Amino acid sequence: MRERLVIALIGMTVAMIAMYGVPRAYVLADLVNDQEKLKVDRSSVLLAALVTERTRGAGEVDEEFLSEFVLDRGSISYVSPTARPSRSATPGTPRATSPVRASCPTAAASL
Structure with missing residues (x-):
């Protein structure tokens, strides 16, 4: 009985960590992507x-x-x-509305 209770508690703990960790990983990935896009945007404006x-x-x-x-x-x-x-570094096709185009593969963004 005691072993089953310990196994159940350990299982619940692992499940709770997984339920928190998986969405957190997606949110963190989106945050990093948004920050990289913002860096590229600011760099292109400058x-x-x-x-x-x-x-x-x-x-x-x-x-x-x-x-x-x-x-x-x-x-x-x-x-x-x-x-x-x-062009400097890797070639890219400039956007029609702006004379400057910057890209960063990490963000997968082009301005």
Whole structure:
């Protein structure tokens, strides 16, 4: 009788931990994904401002300029008003509404 009670309590404990842990893992994965998307979004806004300032001056936005801002697993693409693309790191197709496109494989997001 005592052994059955101990086994039942251990089983209930394991079940409760599993019932809490599985949804928690999905929530945590979504949180990490949302944070990575937010980082990419903020980085692309900052990069768009840098590109705007660079184009206002005499500077040219080329691969050398963009390569300074690429992280390990990301990429940056820029299409100038003359429709000449500049890419740094892995290539990507720029979005039509924005001259700057940033991507991060962890977040699986493109802006």
